[in-house]
Each structure stands twice: as C-alpha cells, then as structure tokens.
Amino acid sequence: MSVRVDLNISLDGFATTTDQTPERPFGEDWPRLVGAYTATRTFRERVLHDTSGEGTTGVDETYARSYFAEVGAEIMGAGMFGLHNHPDDPDWRGWWGDEPPFRVPVLVLTHTPRPSLEMAGGTTFHFLSAAPREALDRAREAAGGKDVRVGGGPTVVRDFLKAGLVDQLHVAIAPILLGRGTRLWDDLRGLESGYEVTAETAESGTIHLTFRR
Amino acid sequence: MSVRVDLNISLDGFATTTDQTPERPFGEDWPRLVGAYTATRTFRERVLHDTSGEGTTGVDETYARSYFAEVGAEIMGAGMFGLHNHPDDPDWRGWWGDEPPFRVPVLVLTHTPRPSLEMAGGTTFHFLSAAPREALDRAREAAGGKDVRVGGGPTVVRDFLKAGLVDQLHVAIAPILLGRGTRLWDDLRGLESGYEVTAETAESGTIHLTFRR
Numbered sequence: 139m140s141v142r143v144d145l146n147i148s149l150d151g152f153a154t155t156t157d158q159t160p161e162r163p164f165g166e167d168w169p170r171l172v173g174a175y176t177a178t179r180t181f182r183e184r185v186l187h188d189t190s191g192e193g194t195t196g197v198d199e200t201y202a203r204s205y206f207a208e209v210g211a212e213i214m215g216a217g218m219f220g221l222h223n224h225p226d227d228p229d230w231r232g233w234w235g236d237e238p239p240f241r242v243p244v245l246v247l248t249h250t251p252r253p254s255l256e257m258a259g260g261t262t263f264h265f266l267s268a269a270p271r272e273a274l275d276r277a278r279e280a281a282g283g284k285d286v287r288v289g290g291g292p293t294v295v296r297d298f299l300k301a302g303l304v305d306q307l308h309v310a311i312a313p314i315l316l317g318r319g320t321r322l323w324d325d326l327r328g329l330e331s332g333y334e335v336t337a338e339t340a341e342s343g344t345i346h347l348t349f350r351r
Numbered sequence: 352m353s354v355r356v357d358l359n360i361s362l363d364g365f366a367t368t369t370d371q372t373p374e375r376p377f378g379e380d381w382p383r384l385v386g387a388y389t390a391t392r393t394f395r396e397r398v399l400h401d402t403s404g405e406g407t408t409g410v411d412e413t414y415a416r417s418y419f420a421e422v423g424a425e426i427m428g429a430g431m432f433g434l435h436n437h438p439d440d441p442d443w444r445g446w447w448g449d450e451p452p453f454r455v456p457v458l459v460l461t462h463t464p465r466p467s468l469e470m471a472g473g474t475t476f477h478f479l480s481a482a483p484r485e486a487l488d489r490a491r492e493a494a495g496g497k498d499v500r501v502g503g504g505p506t507v508v509r510d511f512l513k514a515g516l517v518d519q520l521h522v523a524i525a526p527i528l529l530g531r532g533t534r535l536w537d538d539l540r541g542l543e544s545g546y547e548v549t550a551e552t553a554e555s556g557t558i559h560l561t562f563r564r
Contacts, residue, residue: 149543149560150536151364313548313560317540323363327530330362335526337558339550345558347362347526 140305140351141274142287143295144205145322146172148312152319153292167319171312174342178202185239197340201310210284211277212240215294216248219263231255232263243280245273247294270301292322299326307333307349353518353564354487355500356508357418358535359385361525365532366505380532384525387555391415398452410553414523423497424490425453428507429461432476444468445476456493458486460507483514505535512539520546520562 147153148171155165162168175181179193180202193199216222224230232238232255241260248265255263268276277286288298298304309322333349340346360366361384368378375381388394392406393415406412429435437443445451445468454473461478468476477493479486490499501511511517522535546562553559 150534150539313543313550315536315539315542317536317538321363323528323530325530326363326528329528330526335556337526337552337556339552339558343548343550345550345552345560347558 139210139278139281139283140285141298141303142209142285142306142308143289143298143304144201144287144308144310145290145292145295146175146310146312147292147322148314148316148319150315150317151321151323152316153290153295153322154320155316156318167316170314171316174198174312174340174344175202175310177342180206187237194342196342197338197346198310198342198344201308201340201346206239206241208285209240209242209287210281211242212244212287212289213273213277213294213298214244214246214289215291216246218290218294219244219246219248221246221248221250225250228252231257234261237261242284243277244289245277245280247273270298270303274298274303292320295322296324296326299329304349305351309347311345311347313343313345352423352491352494352496353498354511354516355422355498355519355521356502356511356517357414357500357521357523358503358505358508359388359523359525360505360535361527361529361532363528363530364534364536365529366503366508366535367533368529369531380529383527384529387411387525387553387557388415388523390555393419400450407555409555410551410559411523411555411557414521414553414559419452419454421498422453422455422500423494424455425457425500425502426486426490426507426511427457427459427502428504429459431503431507432457432459432461434459434461438463441465444470447474450474455497456490457502458490458493460486483511483516487511487516505533508535509537509539512542517562518564522560524558524560526556526558 145153155167177194178199182188182193220233237259238257238261244263246263246265249267251265288295335349337347358366368380390407391412395401395406433446450472451470451474457476459476459478462480464478548562550560
C-alpha cells in the first residue's frame with residue numbers, strides 16, 4: 139500500500155494553466171497539456187464514459203490504465219474539486235460530473251468543510267481541513283488496504299512531497315512550454331534522493347517520468 | 352548549415368549551478384548535472400585528452416559524439432569563457448585549458464572586448480560585443496559552411512532562442528532537482544511551435560530532448 143502522485147506538466151514544469159474561465163475551468167492550454175492522456179482508451183472509458191473502445195493504446199494508455207488501478211482513496215485540493223470557482227455555492231457538486239471517475243472515497247482539502255457528497259459510481263467526496271499527514275491517515279483508513287493517490291493540484295502535491303509522504307511520483311511531461319502557471323518543481327531541491335528515477339517516451343512525445351521509493 | 356544548441360539542465364530546468372568558487376568554477380552540483388556527459392568516451396577523449404578508450408558508449412555517447420561533429424564555429428557568453436570570474440585579468444585565458452575542446456573559432460560575447468587568443472589544437476577565441484543576429488553572422492563566416500553552435504550559458508542561449516535563430520536545440524535533462532540557478536525555459540512560451548520535439552532516455556537516466564526545425 140503506497141502513496142502515489144500522477145500529474146501532467148509542461149517541459150517548463152507548469153502543472154496548471156492560467157487562463158481559466160467558468161466555461162473552461164482548466165483554461166485553453168489545458169487540452170495541450172493533458173491531450174496525450176485524454177486521448178487514451180482508459181480516459182475515454184473511465185472519464186468520458188465512452189464505451190466505443192476508441193482511444194490510443196500505446197505507452198500513454200499503459201500509464202492511464204495504471205492510474206486507476208489499485209487506488210483505494212484519493213486526496214485532492216479544493217481547487218481540483220472546483221471549490222475556488224464556486225466558493226459560495228453550497229450545492230456545487232464539483233466539475234467531475236454526476237459519475238466521477240474516481241469510484242473511491244475522495245478527500246477534498248478545504249478550510250471550509252461541507253457535508254459529504256455521495257455520487258454515482260462509487261465516488262464519495264469528503265471535505266476536511268487537515269495537514270498532509272492527518273489527511274493521509276484519514277485516506278489510508280478509507281483506502282481499505284489499497285493505494286492512496288494525492289491527485290493535485292500541484293501545490294497540494296508539493297506539500298505532500300515536501301513532507302516526505304509520497305512513495306511514487308509519476309509525471310507525464312508534455313513537450314510544450316507554457317511559460318506561466320503553477321510550477322510543480324519549486325522548492326523541491328534534492329527530491330531525487332531516496333528515489334529511483336526512470337523515464338520513457340510515449341508515441342505522443344510525452345515523457346513519462348517516475349520517482350519510485 | 353544550421354544553428355545548434357546543446358545544454359545540460361536539471362528536471363526543474365536549471366542550466367547553471369549557484370555554488371561557484373574559483374576552485375570549482377561551476378559549483379558542487381555541476382558534476383551531478385553533467386555527469387552522464389562527462390562519463391562518455393567522447394568527452395574523455397576530446398575534453399580530458401584521455402586516450403585510454405575508457406568512457407560510456409551508450410545513448411549519452413551518441414549525443415556526445417554528435418556534439419562535436421559538423422560544428423565549424425562556436426558562440427559563447429563571457430561567463431562560459433570564464434571572464435566573470437577574472438574580469439580584471441587581461442592574461443586570463445579561460446578555464447578550457449591550453450588545448451580547448453572546440454578546435455574551431457569561438458566567439459565570446461563580452462562588453463569589454465580584448466585581443467583574440469589562439470590556443471593549441473585549432474581553437475581561437477575572439478571577443479566581441481554584438482547582438483545575437485550580428486554575432487551569428489560573424490560565426491557563419493567563420494564556420495566555413497559547417498554548423499554554428501551557441502554553446503551557452505543559458506541566458507545567451509535564451510537570447511538566441513527568443514530571436515528565432517536556433518535550428519536545433521538538444522537538451523540533456525539530468526534526473527535531479529537543483530532548486531536554484533539560472534532557468535533555461537524562462538519566457539519561452541510556445542517555443543515548440545515550428546519545431547518537431549523528440550525525446551529518448553539514456554542508460555544513465557538522462558533524458559535527451561531535441562527540438563528540430
């Protein structure tokens with residue numbers, strides 16, 4: 139049972155885009171940042187509920203499949219759930235749709251907790267105000283012996299990395315330069331010690347980098 | 352005849368280290384940043400004049416060999432020649448040794464030009480104050496129909512990239528996080544347009560990334 143992170147970043151290390159609007163909550167650059175992932179068969183099935191069997195089946199797909207395997211609970215920041223865009227709407231159910239792809243308990247870190255949300259397909263969002271270690275303890279209990287993923291955003295991931303709580307960090311690097319956004323790698327000097335780091339390049343040009351304890 | 356760049360950077364995009372001293376002009380982190388390159392057979396022969404035939408012979412060596420092939424002239428910043436550490440010493444001949452590895456004309460960009468320096472082995476350092484385009488014109492004349500390399504440091508490379516003057520950018524990414532130094536990728540949003548970007552991982556874990564026009 140390990141703690142995992144999977145993130146998409148640009149070559150210059152940006153894990154978020156900056157041109158978000160309510161209609162495009164991740165911004166115009168987002169499709170270019172995550173395009174190789176959203177083109178996979180697993181993403182199409184699992185997130186878009188597309189059962190046509192279409193989608194890429196190469197190296198990106200291998201990582202996409204492993205993204206959902208063996209994860210028993212997820213931790214995410216308020217921004218990734220969507221609270222920052224709808225701070226005053228108690229009925230806002232996040233932008234993950236009626237049947238979110240997680241299918242496990244999801245702990246949303248927020249300073250203004252609200253009642254849990256049970257969604258279709260097995261996902262329940264729980265809202266809590268907690269430091270990384272405490273949130274992880276809660277997630278471990280909820281994970282039933284499976285892995286815990288720290289889903290994002292990058293600031294939340296960095297907090298967990300800095301606290302030494304992450305066993306496996308997988309970063310899919312898109313071969314583009316965004317020039318702005320939130321950097322994943324800030325203040326992580328020496329992170330590689332204690333990890334084995336490997337990399338492989340997918341057919342899409344995406345570089346899959348993995349830090350494993 | 353094209354304009355090439357070859358640089359070593361860390362995962363977090365730093366192309367220089369910050370702990371330079373006169374004894375270790377590139378700092379303590381430098382060996383970790385460039386270790387895969389300096390371990391190659393070509394580096395050992397060409398830079399260290401080690402004719403034992405030792406050194407790695409894998410993917411890193413393939414790039415090292417191509418580093419020196421077909422280059423007819425080199426452009427570098429004052430810092431890469433070593434002027435910043437010896438600004439007031441007119442007899443300072445750079446830290447590239449009596450027989451520098453370039454073996455071609457090298458144009459050193461500096462605001463305080465000095466007489467040219469002819470070294471053993473075919474390298475001549477010329478010092479000039481010039482903008483990127485003008486320096487490139489001079490280098491092209493000197494290159495005799497071969498390629499021109501913009502050698503570094505990262506600030507000089509970025510100036511040439513921003514001016515749209517680089518045909519091929521090869522970056523060897525060491526799987527380490529330095530957390531400080533000079534970033535290569537700053538202010539290069541959208542650089543990938545107009546280039547084909549490819550990547551492959553060497554046995555050492557180094558990711559070789561190439562932008563080709």
